[in-house]
Amino acid sequence: MSNAYFKVPLPKNEPVFSYEPESVEKDQIKKKLKELKEQKIEIPLIIGGKEIRTGNIRECIIPHDKGHVLATYHIAGEKEIEMAIDAALKAKREWQNMPWPHRAAIFLKAAELLSGPWRYTLNAATMLGQSKTVYQAEIDSACELIDFLRFNVYYMTQIYNEQVDSTTEAWNRMEYRPLDGFVLAVTPFNFTAIGANLPTAPVMAGNVALWKPASTAIYSGYYVMKLLQEAGLPDGIINFIPGSGSMVGDKVFSNEDFAGIHFTGSTKVFKDIWKMIANNLEKYKAYPRIVGETGGKDFIFAHHSADIDVLVTALVRGAFEYQGQKCSAASRAYIPKSMWKRVKEKLIEEIKTIKMGDVEDFRNFMSAVIDQNAFNKIKSYIDYAQNSKDAEIICGGKCDDEKGFFIQPTVIQSKDPNFKAMTEEIFGPVLTIYVYEDEKIEETIKLCDESTPYALTGAIIANNREAIVKMEKQLSCAAGNFYINDKPTGAVVGQQPFGGARASGTNDKAGSKLNLIRWMNPRVIKENFNPPQNYTYSFMEEK
Structure with a gap:
């Protein structure tokens, strides 16, 4: 028995190694x-x-x-x-x-x-x-x-x-x-x-x-x-x-x-x-x-005041890091029509630069999905979109399981906000986008909140403070981890404790x-x- 109160060290987040070329950690x-x-x-x-x-x-x-x-x-x-x-x-x-x-x-x-x-x-x-x-x-x-x-x-x-x-x-x-x-x-x-x-x-x-x-x-x-x-x-x-x-x-x-x-x-x-x-x-x-x-069907909701570079970066990292196999991965996005053309061009341009392959090649941003079952499930959503009159694959869509379980980073544009790929959890590198009329932002926010049973993570991208305040309140039950001007992934222990409600x-x-x-x-x-x-x-x- 001890006759003292003990204090453990005050924790600090572990520094992340960069694995830069010629670094000790890369060699190790x-x-x-x-x-x-x-x-x-x-x-x-x-x-x-x-x-x-x-x-x-x-x-x-x-x-x-x-x-x-x-x-x-x-x-x-x-x-x-x-x-x-x-x-x-x-x-x-x-x-x-x-x-x-x-x-x-x-x-x-x-x-x-x-x-x-x-x-x-x-x-x-x-x-x-x-x-x-x-x-x-x-x-x-x-x-x-x-x-x-x-x-x-x-x-x-x-x-x-x-x-x-x-x-x-x-x-x-x-x-x-x-x-x-x-x-x-x-x-x-x-x-x-x-x-x-x-x-x-x-x-x-x-x-x-x-x-x-x-x-x-x-x-x-x-x-x-x-x-x-x-x-x-x-x-x-x-x-x-x-x-x-x-x-x-x-x-x-x-x-x-x-x-x-x-x-x-x-x-x-x-x-x-x-x-x-x-x-x-x-x-x-x-x-x-x-x-x-x-589960999760995590969202990014863009306001017309959003910075396009910030938005596109959040979409790419949020949807495709670790092949979209994160509970928090961005799987659906809502983009205003007034900025869609510029966002689409920038998004496709960025995705085309993504390298995918063996994790031992450090130039690669993505690798394979986890197994054959995951590959088949993700591919079925891509196939469904390819055959639907309500959707269009605007980037990616190719799947190859000859050597490994590789699926290209894929972007689907849907005309229907309740489209299968907009509402069901896919757990792979597939992002589905709904382009909304700027004047219909209120009903689109409501759709974002109510169209799926999940409430794990979500992000809003906006520079207008009044819009941020309003969306933060309107989406208060839509995500247990809510991000402003950031991707909806990457929670850090002690900084963003992680978890969601509803079906999440x-x-x-x-x-x-x-x-x-x-x-x-x-x-x-x-x-x-x-x-x-x-x-x-x-x-x-x-x-």
Whole structure:
């Protein structure tokens, strides 16, 4: 027991390396890419700290070079899922009783390791396994993950320091316990940082977790697990179980000790999970915490006062960085007719300069989409637009999956603001634009707000302050992260906590203490220094 209050270091956002020609970091990442490509690893389950091999094998491939196998990985079955639950619950008591500074130290050490010797390993694994350019990997698997680890520890201590008022007669105290049971983390392919944050945020608060990564991000996820083990994470606190979502869900959501889910993925899957939890509610020891970030149909809305260069840059970066595979990617835009001709010319001119290919060629701005299923889905939207009388492809549109899953940056102009590509989530490098009559801006803003079920991110581009004030208010429920004169992507931990509402999730804001509090179970303790010794009250003395 410690007789002191401890303060963790005040976090600062991790500096982003530039990887300029002839820089040390460029030399280091090139070496690590070569090293990882020259070996083929076997990825086991990690349950209770032990490596488990089931013999049910799948492959991790490079999306932009689909014939290259980076690793084989084992799939969890029902037996292994039950083992993971048992291992987590067995480790829980000692973990939750560990003094919080020691729990915090593990994640601060992991952040420091990632800032140093592990940086190039995680970045290279993300570049190869998820087809991210070096810059997109750097801001994700290095900087954002480091920020999540450091800032979440800091937020945890801020919550612990929040205490209730007391009197001279009674001392009131608040403690923040972990949840009663285990947490399931279901993580996506598109951000290594999210993959790591979803299990680590709950466990640093004293919980234990099962981690089911997306099948297309198991490669980087495995290296995250090895990083956490090197930082000193005890066995059984996070159990790494790649496997079928339905099988994991069946076993986890029927277990009485299920305490919560931390999820990022599709809206449909999240709704199905919520229904399963509701159907099993009578089985649980406590009401589970349900935290999820799901789909988006993110917008850019331009006012006629917008700077065209600012607008076009926001469109290109917002829609096509990481092949549009961000929950926050700009997928629809509303442009006034009075400026459309100039915007169209500039936009097409810029897109024609975009280079696409292997992430190891640093001249490339884009690479491949994640897998064959994603390629087929995105292509179907392009094909639909090509065959529609209500839309025209004004740029891109070509798809090629011979070597890798490559889709050109594509711009569709739609005559119909409710066109399929304007309202449905595509999750690829496809931007659909609706050109509106300047005098119909009010009804077009209403369309922007109401034409999709999502409310994740959005941006307005304008220089007229009155217009900015008005649009900010009119679109107040349309996006959980709202940007003015910027692209709707690139949220930074501690600066723009991330999350949306409506069909985009529970808006528990990853990258803030609002998320951390969801993994805590507060208890108030009152100690009475002058307890009553008789049950009667003075009002009862009436004659």
